[in-house]
Amino acid sequence: MRTLIVTAFVSLDGVMEAPGGEADYRNTGWTFKDIEFDPAAYELKGREQEETTALLLGRTSYEAFAPVWPTMTEFAGYNAMPRYVVSTTLREDDSRWPATILRSVDDVAALKETEGGPIAVHGSATLGASLADAGLVDRYHLLVFPVLLGAGKRLFSAADKDKTALKLIESEAYPNGIQKQVFDVVH
Numbered sequence: 001m002r003t004l005i006v007t008a009f010v011s012l013d014g015v016m017e018a019p020g021g022e023a024d025y026r027n028t029g030w031t032f033k034d035i036e037f038d039p040a041a042y043e044l045k046g047r048e049q050e051e052t053t054a055l056l057l058g059r060t061s062y063e064a065f066a067p068v069w070p071t072m073t074e075f076a077g078y079n080a081m082p083r084y085v086v087s088t089t090l091r092e093d094d095s096r097w098p099a100t101i102l103r104s105v106d107d108v109a110a111l112k113e114t115e116g117g118p119i120a121v122h123g124s125a126t127l128g129a130s131l132a133d134a135g136l137v138d139r140y141h142l143l144v145f146p147v148l149l150g151a152g153k154r155l156f157s158a159a160d161k162d163k164t165a166l167k168l169i170e171s172e173a174y175p176n177g178i179q180k181q182v183f184d185v186v187h
Contacts, residue, residue, distance in 0.1 A: 002111070003118040004056075006128045007048055007141035010155050016125050017152035019145075022064050027149045035145060041178040044141055049077040053117035056108065057099070058127030059087035065123070066097035084111060084119075086127050105134045112136060125153035133159050139184050140166070146177030 009019040009031050018025035021032070055078050057065065062085040069075045083099035086108060090101050102108055108131060111119065121128050121137075131137050142155075170182035 001113060002054075002116050003138045004108075004112055004121065004131065004136055005048070005052065005118055005139045005141055006121045006131065006137050006155075007045075008123070008125075008128070008155055009143050009145060011145055011147045011149040011152075013148045013150065014154040014156065015149040015152035016123075016155050017149075025152065027152055030147060030149060031145055035147070035178070036176040038174050038176045038178065041143065041174040041176065041180065044143065044180055044182070048120055048141060049075070051118060052081070052120040054081055054111075054119045055083045056111075056119050056121045056124070056127070057083065057085050058124035059085060059090055060126070061123035062087070062090070062097070062099065070097050084108075086124075105130055105136065109134070109136055125155065128155065129157035129159075132164070133157055133161060135187075137185055138187075139182065142179075142181045142183070144179040144181055 008016045010016045011030065015027070018028040019031040021029035070079055072079075083097065084102050085099045086102045086104070088103055092101055102111065118139075120141075121131065128137070165186035166183040167186055168181065169184050170180065172180045174180075
């Protein structure tokens, strides 16, 4: 079974919406405002690109990334690997950034059963929460930023469900206040 990794930039209060400057969000670009850049804090992001073998996105993140990521040399690995988008509205012939369309969380469960290496979910707050609620997430790669945003899409849903145990397998704090936290989900 393939490992499903949810990777996110997240504020201390759990918000993960619009970290990079996407338009039309209250706190857009919050990862770059008032936080000194430290390349060491982003080592995890480079490692993800080397270790994962497929990219999984929700429709909203796909539509934000599709015009930008294919032009970015720092995302050459992601641009070369298979991409999947979970959406009930995208058409199969959407060619902005070719991806296989999955229509449901059940389709993601089937994808996990295929041969291959880890699958990374980037952005995609709604999808990540749905996958967690369905018990499909195996690992979290989090860069936790020292800010409280107050509002925005959160990493975890507010669904009434049983406790999920996590095991911290890697962590580091950086001088700029960012913390790396890697958790395995205890199944």
